[in-house]
Amino acid sequence: MTALRSLESYVSGQWARGARQGATVLDAATGEPVAAVDSSGLDFAAALNHAREIGGPALRKLSFHQRAAMLKALAQKLTEQKEAFYALSFATGATRPDSAIDIEGGIGTLAFYASRGRRDLPNTSVLVDGGVEALSKDDSFSAQHILTPLTGAAIHINAFNFPCWGMLEKLAPTLLVGMPAIVKPASQTAYLTELMVRRMVEAGVLPEGALQLICGGVGDLIDHVEGQDVVTFTGSADTGRRLRSHPAIVANSVRFNMEADSLNAAILGADAAPGSEEFDLFVKEVVREMTAKAGQKCTAIRRVLVPRAACEAVAKAIGDKLAKIAVGDPRHEAVRMGALASLAQREEVRARIREIGAEAEIVAGDPDDVRVVAGDATRGAFLNPVLLYCDKPANARAPHDVEAFGPVSTIMPYDGADEAIALARRGKGSLVASLFTNDAAIAREITLGLAPFHGRVLIGNRASAKSSTGHGSPLPGLVHGGPGRAGGGEELGGMRSVKHYMQRTAIQGTPRLLAAVTGRWLEGAPTREGVHPFRKSLAELNVGDRIVTGEREVTLDDIEHFAAFTGDTFYAHMDEAAAKANPLFGGRVAHGYLILSFAAGLFVDPAPGPVLANYGVDNLRFLTPVKPGDTLQATLTAKEINPRASAEHGEVRWDCKVSNQDKKVVAQYDVLTMVAKVWP
Secondary structure, X not given: OOOOOEOOEEEOOEEEOOOOOOEEEEOOOOOOEEEEEOOOOXXXXXXXXXXXXXXXXXXXXXXXXXXXXXXXXXXXXXXXXXXXXXXXXXXXXXXXXXXXXXXXXXXXXXXXXXXXXXXXXXXXXXXXEEEEEEOOXXXXXXXXXXXXXXXXXXXXXXXXXXXXHHHHHHHHHHHHHOOOEEEEOOHHXXXXXXXXXXXXXXXXXXXXXXEEEOOOOOOOHHHHOOOOOEEEEEOOHHHHHHHXXXXXXXXXXXXXXXXXXXXXXXXXXXXXXXXXXXXXHHHHHHHHHHHHHHHOOOOOEEEEEEEHHHHHHHHXXXXXXXXXXXXXXXXXXXXXXXXXXOHHHHHHHHHHHHHHHOOOEEEEOOOOOOOOOEOOOOOXXXXXXXXXXOOOHHHOOHHHHOOOOOOEEEEEEEOOHHHHHXXXXXOOOEEEEEEEXXXXXXXXXXXXXXXXXXXXXXXXXXXXXXXXXXXXXXXXOOEEOXXXXXXXXXXXXXXXXXXXXXXXXXXXXXXXXXXXXXXXXXXXXXXXXXXXXXXXOOOOOOOOEEEEEEEEEOOHHHHHHHHHHHOOOOHHHXXXXXXXXXXXXXXXXXXXXXXXXXXXXXXXXXXXXXXXXXXXXXXXXXXXXXXXXXEEEEEEEEEEEEEOOOOOEEEEEEEEEEEOOOOOEEEEEEEEEEEEOOOO
């Protein structure tokens, strides 16, 4: 007989088993033992110190771009070995399409943050947050907000339903910001997380201490958290509330992010009558969300809100489709919906169905009559999809309060948009809601009514049917989280999530010292003139290098020629009487883009050199009208330099001010260029 494999934790730089045999985890579909899980005897205080003292400093030595490259390498390594993850994922009860959400969705999130980190973040380890706050008239004293990585550890406590994605979607922004992580997966599916972490450790991409894993309970880990640490939690609201109120978290003001229960709603618009494209899309989406991952998704549709007149048609359409769903062992090619995570989880879902059933009736599916096309219905945690109908949802409690975390949804009728919004809000805060309508007025009214109570709202209609990612798909570029019952937390959202692991600090001082801290030039900081800065490669260019150009007069002929050449004959440029009546101008003025063009003509060095391309402008403002006879002069200063780690060039941000003969600034903006690291 083969000995049961004991999962190991990876702490303080080594793999270690718990002191006891631990709990046995069973294959969700077959009931066969998969692994034993235990973490007793591990030194959790030492693990935290290892993260803070070894992993954190090693990560913070790297720039954002270097950490982004690290994420890219991890994503590539995991992609090469994804078939091993798929093979083991069947034991969780997931079909291959279900597992793709977890495995490739997680790896894709790593790749997303790798790409966005290189694109959106500087090649430094500090972020400038917002503009400069001028605190003196002579620019001798200023302030700047900055964001720097926290120096503690991020503890990620994850749920059983997404053992790969649940880890990676939190890990990607954590590592990108330069913070080490301790991952604690749910024991039921920890074997898949453990395999993925093993492959990540073996890849040798991460510095020592950047990633640790606890398979089993967390013991006294939370007792040792400090103010620079972060704790994130995905799971039940009850467990999350206990963690949030832990004495160490409260006493040390530890950042805590929670994603918890969510009774998400899907709403059929009043315009989407049976036979319409939106009606069919709505039915398809409800069925998909009920059966993907056997309904074990925090974003799954639990409440189906339908105009009262359409309820019977919706119930029949959904019921007919659910009856065709083949349930069974996910290893079998005919199966379309696998098992719940465990037999205990199935009994929990059945209990919740009975609770909801006290105020609703089952209209499709029998929770007690399990029928499978493959596998043993007595050993696997199988459950047929169940659809309920609550005729008086405004007077009911359970359909709005009780979450059956499985293939279960409840249809509820509504009369009018106000009631649909009110019913959706009865969820007390949700991760996501969806609305299916082709009517713009309905879309506006209901979406704005839903927004304060939801982290995300999907509007589905015929035009987006082929491209829509669907109700239940959290995307790395969009926030994932929700208010109230959903936990009040926020994850993902592109670079927003990176800032969750950083401290915002206002620094005050002379511009020279602020520039030294931030690596970004600001008004009042030293400048250097001499060699034209466009003749300097990144190896030679310094922040503060600048050129003050010669002057150029703007004539009426210039304005009229530009108008004729571009076709921009707006009256303020061409009609003296109309322009004089304009309260902003008092006469004809030059085009804003003519000013930019003349400024470029003043500061550009035309010969081939290290400046390879101009790829845009940021923060453009026209501040003073330019009239015929005015004289322009440009001042261009190297503001920020970001060499790319993986290319022979980098980005340079230039501060550009265009002034008139009275030294008034007429235009101000940032010029963005790509500059070679060396030239020639």
